[in-house]
Amino acid sequence: MTVVASVPTEDLLAAVGEVEGVELVLWEPGGDPDPRIEVCVPDYRDSGHFRRLAELPELRLVQTQLAGFDGQVELLPAGVTLCNAAGVHDAATAEHAVGLALAVLREIPAAVRGHGSWQQLRTDMRSLADSRVMVLGYGSIGRALVRRLLAHEAEVTAVASRPREDDLVGHVHGVDELERLLPDQHVVVVLLPLSDRTRGFLGAERLALLPDGAVVVNVARGGVLDSDAVVTEAGRLRFALDVTDPEPLPDGHPLWSAPDVLVTPHVAGGTTAMLPRMAALVRDQLAAYAAGRPPRNVVHVG
Template identity: 55%
Template sequence: MVVVSFPDSLLLHAVGDISGVEAVLWDLVAGPATDERIEVVIAPYLGAAQALDAVADLPACRLVQLQSAGYDGVFDVVPERIGVANAAGVYDAPTAELALGLTLASLRGIPDAVRSGDSARWVPLGQRTSLADQRVLIVGYGSVGTAIARRFNAFDVSLTAVASRARAGDDLVDTVHGIDELPSLLPDHDVVVVIVPLNDSTHQLVDEAFLAAMPEGALLVNVARGPVADTDALVRHAGRLRIALDVTDPEPLPDGHPLWSAPDVLITPHAGGNTTALLPRMAELLREQLTTVAAGDAPRHLVRPIVKT
């Protein structure tokens, strides 16, 4: 039997019984584990990097399964002897939905309409920008980026994709450009959606030069991580550009921060993945992963391999 710790009973019950798996509850935030037999730790949904240092005290632990696609900060606290798997695929649809929703809301002036409605006033929006015929650049063409492209494709846009390295295209784009091509691509696009992982090479990728290269009136949508963008640069370019953010740096964004009142800025409070689709899709992933581990095989989505002893 493989002993697996779950961070809460809701997730444990959603996953259900799995042959070859003994499930135990361990709230990593509440205190140290009381069961030294734990071999697989399922991280909490929020604050994984802050809680996972406790796994270092588990002698039998060989795998941490994250409930997030991102894993920034996790390697700093989880010992190298322990493998790490992320939740790739779980957030594709919800994040893609929000990226599209932020884009449509910003282009069509929905925040202005809501503000007018709050004061019970009919204020015409005037002519707004249609998503149709816009040139859309997706920066970060992994599984979430592809899901975003698939949804945007239904809106009669032209699509360009960028990844860490150039490669062949797919059914949505003729080619995938390398990130080194960004300076020449940015001036020719009306909507730029950022969905890169946060690492040393993407920290403040969206900086002064990035934003200055975007044409006036273009829209930046960040559904990646807050530190991917330089917040001070965002404030400086707000108004010249439209900006829609699901993530900020710092996060939570403090009350009264200049970004809240900057012109043409729409902010959602890191809500991309938290939908009704989350629990059933997470439970399905965990059932697949734990069934594989119980059979003695390597799980999918390893971002750091399991060290064999």
């Protein structure tokens, strides 16, 4: 019996190629789905696919192109399993986090604003080398980030939900140690998933614990960082945000004009690394499904 699976773009269709036992069809955003679809890969940005999953009577598995899955489980029809794209965006997101941290530490936004005239920047800019950098949320992206931070000779502190030993950082701290650790950090990179427990996790009280001039980089979800607290602390602290709350960030929002806040429009994963890695994951998942094997990256069992 042939499995019918859908992907949202011609590029992904071509990149996945032929998979034994699978008929791969195109379901573009705004188009009508093939009712035979058993496995669906929704569009990367358009949530419209999720809102139409109930139109697929044969649907059994959804493979997203995102690492995060907040707000998705609630849209799944009964009996449908959800898998995320863990691993696909690790390298690109880690690269972006390092890039944002370096941009702020080395005052690149000030150089851009002053473009057209030679302006002397500070000569005591902080280097990543020898800086104390906290990775807040130590999963697969966190590990990819730590490898890059160690290459920059940073002193890394990893924080996860529970303490454990680790081959890269030695010891991973539990989140219950956060208040003790924050005052000693030069940079904090936020990688926590968004949930009811983590919404507003870095708010006014925790940001106040950071030393003057510390940099907070958020490449996780906007809601993990309290936007009002960011506006209040901007200037004393420095922020680099690839994600915001709200998102998209409206024109005229206070974050746009807050001092020492750099915003990129949720682009950390959007690189040339995404398509081949996503295609490889989809091929593996489809081959497993067609052969009756369990899929990877299951975040919800239908």
